[in-house]
Amino acid sequence: xxxITRLNKMLAIVAVLILISSCSVFAYSLLPKGDxxxxxVNDIEFDWNEVFEDHELVPFVANDVxxxxxxxxxxxxxxxxxDPESRQYKVTGSDGYQKDVSWADMENGYLVxxxxxxxxxxxxxxxxxxxxxxxxxx
Amino acid sequence: MKMNKYRILAAxxxxxxxxxxxxxxxxGIRFEGALANFPIGxxxxxxxxxxxxxxxxxxFNVFWMQLGMAxxxxxxxxxxxxxxxxxxxxxxxxxxxxxxxLIFNRPTFDISIRGQSQLLNxxxxxxxxxxxxxxxxxxxxxxxQIMTPVLTTGSFNLSNFGAVLPLIFGRGxxxxxxxxxxxxxxxxxxxxxIDVSKVKREHYYAAVSGVTAxxxxxxxxxxxx
Numbered sequence: 001x002x003x004i005t006r007l008n009k010m011l012a013i014v015a016v017l018i019l020i021s022s023c024s025v026f027a028y029s030l031l032p033k034g035d036x037x038x039x040x041v042n043d044i045e046f047d048w049n050e051v052f053e054d055h056e057l058v059p060f061v062a063n064d065v066x067x068x069x070x071x072x073x074x075x076x077x078x079x080x081x082x083d084p085e086s087r088q089y090k091v092t093g094s095d096g097y098q099k100d101v102s103w104a105d106m107e108n109g110y111l112v113x114x115x116x117x118x119x120x121x122x123x124x125x126x127x128x129x130x131x132x133x134x135x136x137x138x
Numbered sequence: 139m140k141m142n143k144y145r146i147l148a149a150x151x152x153x154x155x156x157x158x159x160x161x162x163x164x165x166g167i168r169f170e171g172a173l174a175n176f177p178i179g180x181x182x183x184x185x186x187x188x189x190x191x192x193x194x195x196x197x198f199n200v201f202w203m204q205l206g207m208a209x210x211x212x213x214x215x216x217x218x219x220x221x222x223x224x225x226x227x228x229x230x231x232x233x234x235x236x237x238x239x240l241i242f243n244r245p246t247f248d249i250s251i252r253g254q255s256q257l258l259n260x261x262x263x264x265x266x267x268x269x270x271x272x273x274x275x276x277x278x279x280x281x282x283q284i285m286t287p288v289l290t291t292g293s294f295n296l297s298n299f300g301a302v303l304p305l306i307f308g309r310g311x312x313x314x315x316x317x318x319x320x321x322x323x324x325x326x327x328x329x330x331x332i333d334v335s336k337v338k339r340e341h342y343y344a345a346v347s348g349v350t351a352x353x354x355x356x357x358x359x360x361x362x363x
Contacts, residue, residue, distance in 0.1 A: 004262065007262065011265035011266055014265075015265045015268035015314070015318070018268060018272045018310075019268060019314055019315075021307070022307050022309075023311045025308035025311075026307075026308030026311045026312075028304065028308070092301075095305060096302075097301065099295075099298055100295045100298055123291075124225060124286055124290050126282070126286050
């Protein structure tokens with residue numbers, strides 16, 4: 001077998017493995033990991049519309065874009081978290097993406113109806129989680 | 139005519155600036171509807187980044203030049219505070235440059251003119267492009283997921299990183315496909331390749347200065363004012 005044939009064979013095996021495995025993982029990531037019409041905060045289930053009816057909508061600006069949302073701290077207090085200042089919070093999206101944030105971040109963070117998203121104006125966008133299905137207390 | 143170091147330095151700046159401009163302009167695009175899950179970063183890493191790096195490697199035959207391009211592109215990306223996290227994007231670009239150098243500096247995968255001619259066929263380059271596109275994108279994405287929280291909050295959360303890994307690998311599929319298309323095009327399409335060492339000095343530097351100035355002025359004017 002020539003060098004180039006051997007090289008092509010090796011490259012083909014690796015490339016096919018990459019394509020099949022990454023395509024499968026991508027398809028899996030599209031499956032919702034929870035009910036996207038609900039948000040579970042501290043094990044208490046809230047309906048998205050309910051959250052926005054029960055809390056005051058606050059206009060704010062993040063990354064030069066104007067948003068309207070409800071304060072995350074208010075939702076946490078509503079969920080009956082004891083001693084919320086001393087806790088960390090894990091925000092999870094329907095695709096499995098998750099980020100841990102502090103109480104200080106929650107006090108400055110919002111839940112936005114458009115995209116069912118958390119917005120933290122003072123954190124980088126990698127902390128903004130889309131299609132939020134849960135906020136856990138760590 | 140031998141390529142002098144100033145021409146190479148100018149090429150690093152101009153290619154890096156073009157890459158940075160494309161990152162700034164395309165990086166903020168968000169698709170709706172059926173394309174909502176399309177990762178624009180995979181297009182930027184697997185097509186724009188890999189394409190420009192492979193093209194410049196083929197044209198200039200200079201190792202580590204592409205890392206310099208990535209540094210310039212990352213620097214320009216800092217001036218466009220839109221779209222995804224600015225630090226994340228800048229770090230990802232630099233990591234992509236490092237990965238490119240690690241792959242293509244190997245004699246087996248030398249795509250420069252002095253490289254093995256037997257490597258330079260569509261099939262081998264397409265397969266190599268799939269691997270390179272995927273690796274460049276995935277490593278760049280993983281690097282930002284580690285470094286961004288460290289640089290912005292001073293901490294790194296392993297469980298958050300573990301949770302995002304399937305997303306990174308899944309989105310890498312698009313980068314792999316783009317890489318498989320882009321690498322053969324960037325390396326083999328003869329019409330794309332000009333012998334820049336034969337371009338007159340004044341024309342070369344005028345073109346490089348003009349394109350570089352356009353990229354930087356556009357980004358600063360558009361995103362800062």
